Amino acid sequence: MKYQGINLENVKLSNRSSILLLLNNNGAMSRKDIAETVGLTAASVTLICSELIEQGLIVELGEASEEKRAGRKKILVDINPSYRSVLCIAIESDITYISVTDMKGKVLCNTQLPTDRESIPENFLKNVTDECQKLLWKNGIVKEKILGAAVTIPGSVDRANGISLNSYNIWTENIPVASIISKELGIQVIVENNLKAYAMTEIYFGLGRTVNNFFILKWGPGVGASIIIDGKIYQGSNNMASEIGHMTAVKDGKKCNCKRKGCLEAYVSTRTIKDELKKLLGDEYDNLTDKNIFENKKALEVIDQKIDMLALNVRNSISILDPKNVMLIGYMFDIPGCFERFVKAYKGYDPLVADDFFVKSTLSENSSHTEGHAVFLNEVLLTQFN
Numbered sequence: 308m309k310y311q312g313i314n315l316e317n318v319k320l321s322n323r324s325s326i327l328l329l330l331n332n333n334g335a336m337s338r339k340d341i342a343e344t345v346g347l348t349a350a351s352v353t354l355i356c357s358e359l360i361e362q363g364l365i366v367e368l369g370e371a372s373e374e375k376r377a378g379r380k381k382i383l384v385d386i387n388p389s390y391r392s393v394l395c396i397a398i399e400s401d402i403t404y405i406s407v408t409d410m411k412g413k414v415l416c417n418t419q420l421p422t423d424r425e426s427i428p429e430n431f432l433k434n435v436t437d438e439c440q441k442l443l444w445k446n447g448i449v450k451e452k453i454l455g456a457a458v459t460i461p462g463s464v465d466r467a468n469g470i471s472l473n474s475y476n477i478w479t480e481n482i483p484v485a486s487i488i489s490k491e492l493g494i495q496v497i498v499e500n501n502l503k504a505y506a507m508t509e510i511y512f513g514l515g516r517t518v519n520n521f522f523i524l525k526w527g528p529g530v531g532a533s534i535i536i537d538g539k540i541y542q543g544s545n546n547m548a549s550e551i552g553h554m555t556a557v558k559d560g561k562k563c564n565c566k567r568k569g570c571l572e573a574y575v576s577t578r579t580i581k582d583e584l585k586k587l588l589g590d591e592y593d594n595l596t597d598k599n600i601f602e603n604k605k606a607l608e609v610i611d612q613k614i615d616m617l618a619l620n621v622r623n624s625i626s627i628l629d630p631k632n633v634m635l636i637g638y639m640f641d642i643p644g645c646f647e648r649f650v651k652a653y654k655g656y657d658p659l660v661a662d663d664f665f666v667k668s669t670l671s672e673n674s675s676h677t678e679g680h681a682v683f684l685n686e687v688l689l690t691q692f693n
């Protein structure tokens with residue numbers, strides 16, 4: 308075997324990624340400050356920046372004002388927001404959201420349509436691409452300006468082949484989403500699981516800017532998680548990592564959607580909780596809302612049991628991973644008081660946990676569902692994709 312040594316192309320790519328990542332996290336900076344922060348020589352930073360400027364990915368912004376007074380000119384560079392756009396298509400169980408974002412993730416225009424679970428998937432996806440075409444045309448965005456489309460969808464995804472494997476609520480068969488959409492729109496398409504795309508959004512625009520190791524727990528219709536290690540999503544060898552909802556919580560327990568028995572999700576999903584509450588409360592159930600649910604003693608007891616079961620399983624997962632933070636997201640944690648009750652239950656298992664260990668997301672509520680933006684940004688920052 309021939310010894311290859313360090314591949315110079317890879318080193319250059321990694322330096323380029325470090326600079327782009329720094330600018331994304333930090334905003335405009337001078338070449339000198341970039342060099343000091345990423346630990347490269349001023350000459351290498353200048354060289355890489357020149358290439359990125361030529362490519363259009365970054366722009367010069369002029370002089371930093373505080374340096375002017377000192378008589379020294381300091382030119383700042385930053386990611387060029389208008390370099391290209393990303394078409395984000397978020398297929399959620401009820402609504403499909405379509406948005407066009409600039410390189411900084413700003414929504415340039417958007418629209419939405421109901422997710423049609425009844426019609427043939429190919430026909431529904433054709434409707435989606437028709438809406439995309441209309442949106443682009445109405446806003447004067449030419450295809451050449453689009454970097455690509457990122458489709459985010461619940462359930463398992465074969466990312467390499469752009470296939471949705473099982474989105475549970477939307478369709479159960481394998482759908483070659485990327486090839487269908489790419490054929491209609493004539494652009495590159497990446498398909499990604501919606502929670503992984505969300506995790507990538509946190510990496511580039513939220514908690515990930517300051518924390519390298521964290522865990523995201525989503526509690527809603529399903530129970531999902533994402534493990535971020537050294538700033539990257541841990542994928543596992545079969546793309547099945549962090550399936551916390553399918554950890555065994557009860558031996559020979561209730562049947563789960565995944566065909567196993569006793570999964571955590573079979574006990575704590577919102578659907579299960581609603582069914583149990585309906586059975587327990589009868590007519591009283593209809594009066595429950597997100598705001599008053601914890602005022603109902605019987606409902607509170609049921610939910611506290613679920614919270615406790617979830618806390619125990621999170622505690623055990625976390626003790627292996629040792630993340631800096633755990634972020635709690637999803638419908639259940641949006642119910643007023645639920646976050647605090649969960650933390651209290653968790654402390655029952657680990658009284659030593661730090662008060663700031665559990666965090667909420669600081670990203671403002673993403674009503675446009677542009678999680679797909681981070682999926683494409685990841686490609687641009689980490690590969691030579693352009």
Ligand SMILES: [Zn+2]
Nearest residue numbers: 553563565570
């Ligand atoms: Zn399961």
